[in-house]
Amino acid sequence: MAITTEDAAERGKRGQPGRADGRPPARSRLRREPLVAAAFLAPAAVGFVAFYAWPAARGAYLSLTDYDLLSAPEFTGLDNYRRLLSDDVFWNSLRVTLHYVVINIGVQTIAALLLAVLIHRLTRSTVVRGVLVLPYLVSNVVVALLWYWMADYHLGVVNELLDLVGVDRVAFFGDQAWAIPAIALVNVWRHLGYTALLILAGLQTIPRDVYEAAAVDGAGERRVFLSVTLPLLRPVLALVLVVTLIGSWQVFDTVAVTTQGGPVDATRVVQYYIYDQAFTRFDFGYAAAISVVLCLILAGVALAQLRLLRANEGADA
Template sequence: MLFLSPALLGFLVFFAWPAVRGLYLSFTDYNLLSEPTWVGLENYAAIVDDPVFWNSMGVTLQYVAINIVVQTLVALLLAVLLHRFTRSMLIRGVVMLPYLIANVVVALVWYWLADYNLGLINSGLDAIGITRIGFFGDEQYAMTTIALVNVWRHLGYTTLLIFAGLQAIPHDVYEAAAVDGAGEWRVFRSITLPLLRPVLAFVLVVTVVGSFQIFDTIAVTTQGGPVDSTNAITYYIYDRAFARFDFGYASALSVILMFILAVIALVQMRAFRAGQSDLER
């Protein structure tokens, strides 16, 4: 308990108390400059009729879908390639490198690279005769661009999680499949994927929850624009709280997001039977 106490203290101060305080503020009208005024369910009722909230949820779901699908599939492919063809620590370090760079730095670098007038990407497109693209300035491409930037940044971390899961699969299982004459695709579909299920469940829970909390990339590139096309739910919460000083309403939005993420995590854990492994059968 003595060794656990620093972590427990940090949890109580930085997680538990703010969560309880935020839940209370969600039932109040609070602007930081005066005492909270109890308003009951008024904030939640207003959210139901708030078109910006529903737009922000749609934008967030779009980001999550692109980010999770691309990141998981590419990370799975990279992990399998690392597991089959190399055990080099140098290559693992290179794969992991983008994750070690701060999100703000990554966002600024890609924002410069994809600039419509001066960016290297658009200069390259122009050189080969392709029309320049407003990656961050066009509402058609902005959220997709942000999602792919974050895929690049988090890909190494997800890859190494899956790679660790691959290393935990007993080699004799693959040897038995080879003796039975199973091909590469059959081995991957019937052995690798089922035995990776608990790891993939963990990866999906972590990445989905993290994707719903996208903020810093949006804050330093598009600020929710153009035309609210990147106004994700976390950026909308920030805007209501720190730009409009409507902390009661922002707290209600945060509580709703917390329950959404809790339900999604629970559904994922049960659907993937994350606590069970086929190796135990």
């Protein structure tokens, strides 16, 4: 039954809230909005606490203990971190990971940028964009195994093609000099289309009148790319670099299914070293300490990138 103006006035006299249109007063709605927002956020918050916050806190605690999974953790303070300082394998894993990161990010970012610019200039076909992202939809383990077989020294199609053009065969995953570049290029192939689509989305936000003004001023293609496209793409490129950098430092599955850290620790990246310490040697405390150090490295690098981006934006302003 609708509330009339007289009823609302009468309720107001008796101290009862009410509105002529039947809706609750604004103050009541404002009190309920935080509860509704909390109800919508609760599932994500529970998942964050259960799968991120609690494991991170538990890992930080285990890094201060001697824990082998079969007995209760024994608190040892900073012993695991002191051990890190003299662990040559750990420092080698950092160097190997950094080598991988430089190749992966350098090749992937440049290739994705060029590919995105070509697509932006030449075609707007959704089919082409769908084909580009297909490798990213395939499991990384499947991609790694596929390229591992294709690059096999004796039977791989890649070495067969090298034979046809008169080039010596290469043990891509068995040679210390080639192993990390091969793994990096496999992951570049998988993520290239996805990264190119991110950059393409940034290109589509650039107003066309900016390019028209540059053309009127007589700027050539190279000048337009360097002076217009790249500066306006800086926020998108910063996002791409942060995402790819964090993902690159976490490389594991490609190494696990191809080289298992070999040959002679040439591909023993940090993530694989953590796995080896935890699930092969059952030294969970030491593995947790390495994980904490890796987390701090990633946080520092991401923060430095974001600060650099803000500094550049301030300079442009």
